[in-house]
Structures are given as C-alpha cells and as structure tokens.
Amino acid sequence: MESVVVSLGGSVLIPGDEDSRYLSSLADLIHEASKEYHLYLVCGGGKVARYYITEGRALGASERQLDEMGIMVTRINARLLQLALGGAAAQGMPTSAKEAAELGRKGGIVVMGGTEPGHTTDAVAAMVAAEIGADRIINATSVPAAYTKDPRKHADAVRLQKMTHAELHTLVNKGLHGAGPSDVFDKKGAEIAMGASIPILIVAGRDLEDLGRAVRGEPFQGTYVGP
Secondary structure, eight states: OOEEEEEEOHHHHOSSSSHHHHHHHHHHHHHHHTTTSEEEEEEOOHHHHHHHHHHHHHTTOOHHHHHHHHHHHHHHHHHHHHHHHGGGBOSSOOSSHHHHHHHHTTSSBEEEOOOSTTOOHHHHHHHHHHHHTOSEEEEEESSSSEESSOTTTOTTOOEESEEEHHHHHHHTTTTOOSSOOOOSSOHHHHHHHHHHTOOEEEEETTOHHHHHHHHTTOOOSSEEEEO
16 A cells, blocks of 8 residues: 655645635545555644744744744644544654654554654655655645746746656755745755655645545646656
C-alpha cells in the first residue's frame, strides 16, 4: 500500500469560508482514500497563525517565541481536522516525524501540526515523507499550481505544469526568513524532498476533486515536482 503525505495549508483549512462544510467533505475524501493508501496529514496555521505572529512581533517577541505560537495554531487546526475525521483518525498528535511514523504503523490516519521552531509545516511534511519513505507529498495550497511569481500580486505570473526539485528550490522563499512566511512550498522542504527523491504535487486544496486525483497519483491540474 502506498504512503502519501498531505501538507494542508492553513489558508485552505480555515479561510473563513464555510470551513466546517469543507472540513466535513475533506474528511469524507480522506477517509475513502485511506482504504487504499497510508495517509499522513500535516496542517498549517494560515492567517490565524500569521495574526499572532504579527502581533507578537510588534510586542517584541523573539522569532522562537513567534514560531512556538504558530505551532500551537497548527495543532489546533490539526485537532479540528481530527474531529472531522472521527474514529478514522489515529489517536494522538505526533510532535516529530519519528512519532508520526510510529503512530502510522499502528493504523489510522495520522494528523499533526508543526513540530519545532524553525520548521514550517511544509518542511515537516517532507520530513515525515522521508521518515516513512512516502511515495509522494501533496501540497494542498490556496493557489491551483506553482507560478513563476505570486499570481495574486503579479499579472504576468506564469503557471508551471512540471518542474524539478532544483527548480522549485530556486523558486520558493527567495530571501524570506523568520516566522510566518507564506509561499507555495519552502526551501527546507524542497531540499528534503529532493534528497529523498520524493515527488511533490502542488494542488488547489479547496478543489476536492483535483486533490483526490493528486492523492491517488492520477493526472491532476496542478504542478508536478519530481527528480
């Protein structure tokens, strides 16, 4: 049975747009897919995490303290998804890639948030994937694919259908440092996936049909990143 790690951006999980309805439908999709795949879900913090990070930074908090607040939010989001999955979710919430692998061996859908300061949830997803030898990483994000620039800010952004790990590594997080960066994926995660030769499939997280195709390894509408 194939193993699939899904990085679910906070902007996908809780944008404030009928979130409970979406989470219920997402849970149905994941539950059905879990009959054929070992699934590991890593939840991001989204705008809620960025709010606390912004306010904390204004109050003089350190980057480590800001990261710690962001991690707390990712785990709240993960708990919300666990509730949506009900008994299909594995009991407990891992705080490391090794714990995720151990929990996954016991059965059930593993759901988790962040792990430690300095690691984005994309990086955590890549760490989990490397730990378990996953067949692919699904990056469910708020944009439908990877672009040469942020399409929400640049009209001349070009959509990318396929790219290498090295090309993704060059593209993402140019010059960004500190807690709370938002990008299609992050450099550390890209490095880990590249080193382990694990494909990354970037897909619109709220398009459940396309997300389902990506999870199953079928042709999909987003961006394929591979060796």
